[in-house]
Amino acid sequence: MYDAERIHAILDAAYVCHVGFAIDGQPYVIPTAFGRVGNLVFIHGSAASRMLRSLAQGVAVCVTMTLIDGLVLARSAFRHSMNYRSVVILGTARLVTDPSEKLEALRCFTNHVVPGRWEEVRQPNHKEMLSTSVLALPLDEASAKVRSGPPLDIEDDWSLPVWAGVVPVQTQFGEPIPDSHVSPGVPVVDKSRFTR
Amino acid sequence: MYDAERIHAILDAAYVCHVGFAIDGQPYVIPTAFGRVGNLVFIHGSAASRMLRSLAQGVAVCVTMTLIDGLVLARSAFRHSMNYRSVVILGTARLVTDPSEKLEALRCFTNHVVPGRWEEVRQPNHKEMLSTSVLALPLDEASAKVRSGPPLDIEDDWSLPVWAGVVPVQTQFGEPIPDSHVSPGVPVVDKSRFTR
Numbered sequence: 385m386y387d388a389e390r391i392h393a394i395l396d397a398a399y400v401c402h403v404g405f406a407i408d409g410q411p412y413v414i415p416t417a418f419g420r421v422g423n424l425v426f427i428h429g430s431a432a433s434r435m436l437r438s439l440a441q442g443v444a445v446c447v448t449m450t451l452i453d454g455l456v457l458a459r460s461a462f463r464h465s466m467n468y469r470s471v472v473i474l475g476t477a478r479l480v481t482d483p484s485e486k487l488e489a490l491r492c493f494t495n496h497v498v499p500g501r502w503e504e505v506r507q508p509n510h511k512e513m514l515s516t517s518v519l520a521l522p523l524d525e526a527s528a529k530v531r532s533g534p535p536l537d538i539e540d541d542w543s544l545p546v547w548a549g550v551v552p553v554q555t556q557f558g559e560p561i562p563d564s565h566v567s568p569g570v571p572v573v574d575k576s577r578f579t580r
Numbered sequence: 581m582y583d584a585e586r587i588h589a590i591l592d593a594a595y596v597c598h599v600g601f602a603i604d605g606q607p608y609v610i611p612t613a614f615g616r617v618g619n620l621v622f623i624h625g626s627a628a629s630r631m632l633r634s635l636a637q638g639v640a641v642c643v644t645m646t647l648i649d650g651l652v653l654a655r656s657a658f659r660h661s662m663n664y665r666s667v668v669i670l671g672t673a674r675l676v677t678d679p680s681e682k683l684e685a686l687r688c689f690t691n692h693v694v695p696g697r698w699e700e701v702r703q704p705n706h707k708e709m710l711s712t713s714v715l716a717l718p719l720d721e722a723s724a725k726v727r728s729g730p731p732l733d734i735e736d737d738w739s740l741p742v743w744a745g746v747v748p749v750q751t752q753f754g755e756p757i758p759d760s761h762v763s764p765g766v767p768v769v770d771k772s773r774f775t776r
Contacts (some may be wrong), residue, residue, distance in 0.1 A: 386704070390585075415646040448610070461701050466693075494657045501657075506655060508656070544702060549758040549762065549769075551757075552755070553753060554758065557748065557750070562743065563730035563746075565744070567739060573653060
């Protein structure tokens with residue numbers, strides 16, 4: 385599926401992406417944080433430092449986001465599956481060098497995980513800005529794949545004495561664990577802010 | 581980290597992997613099921629069909645498993661992070677052609693998700709075996725990365741009036757949803773079997 389609305393919804397629900405790139409024919413797949421602004425995905429360059437060191441210009445990448453929604457248990461081994469939503473983006477990533485675009489990308493990383501967080505915390509100073517690298521990738525060549533619903537057993541297997549169906553898989557948040565420096569009276573972060 | 585015990589533990593806790601390969605310099609990253617037997621990872625070939633069609637011989641791949649354990653909320657945007665465990669495997673995948681090794685790989689896929697499931701369900705017939713392709717990849721060049729613990733704010737930020745700490749991220753299973761053909765009296769699958 386190629387509609388932007390569906391692709392955006394999957395991206396906005398994912399916490400990390402997997403960035404693929406190749407150096408001398410050897411592929412690398414690195415998990416990293418990301419954010420989206422309109423038709424542009426920003427990926428965290430630290431994960432791609434190896435790539436960035438070797439390639440100053442644009443680089444062919446594949447960025448994939450995957451959400452697991454359920455275990456699909458069938459009556460035959462062959463029909464076992466998973467329910468999932470995924471997006472695969474192909475394209476050429478460019479290094480973000482413009483300071484205001486870079487700041488926007490960093491805002492977008494932070495608020496992707498907890499909306500509004502950027503506005504509450506100390507924003508990056510000059511040194512922090514320099515030590516972060518950011519890549520931008522347009523969503524021009526992106527496709528979504530979705531599997532949902534029950535297993536698709538063949539009729540001959542229906543009578544087998546084994547349970548079949550879907551076990552929903554959900555992401556759950558535990559009780560927030562404060563670090564040892566939280567000032568008195570500061571309220572704990574509200575879970576509803578990061579629940580997808 | 582390179583110790584086998586830690587790498588195996590991360591693999592055994594993950595439901596999917598991301599397989600990276602390159603064709604003519606364009607990388608692809610595809611989420612897919614996998615299983616592990618000792619020092620060997622089996623990956624589902626359907627995800628790599630594009631690769632398999634173009635390459636009959638061994639192919640350079642990178643296979644990455646990622647588990648998100650927590651959102652790390654700091655007092656500065658720059659120090660935000662995630663707690664995670666990941667494994668990156670580099671190597672050359674080979675197509676599994678030996679029928680008994682292929683059957684073992686399929687058993688391993690099924691039991692990776694629900695231990696013991698293979699022994700309960702109908703095993704693949706000849707046609708199903710032929711329509712599945714499986715790749716094998718040794719864990720010879722595998723490394724694990726783990727981040728855990730609280731945010732690492734600089735001391736100057738400790739007094740900022742913002743909550744900081746870790747929000748644990750967990751995978752939870754919903755109530756199993758039977759399909760419309762479960763025979764009367766068949767017990768629902770026990771959640772403890774797939775809880776990691």
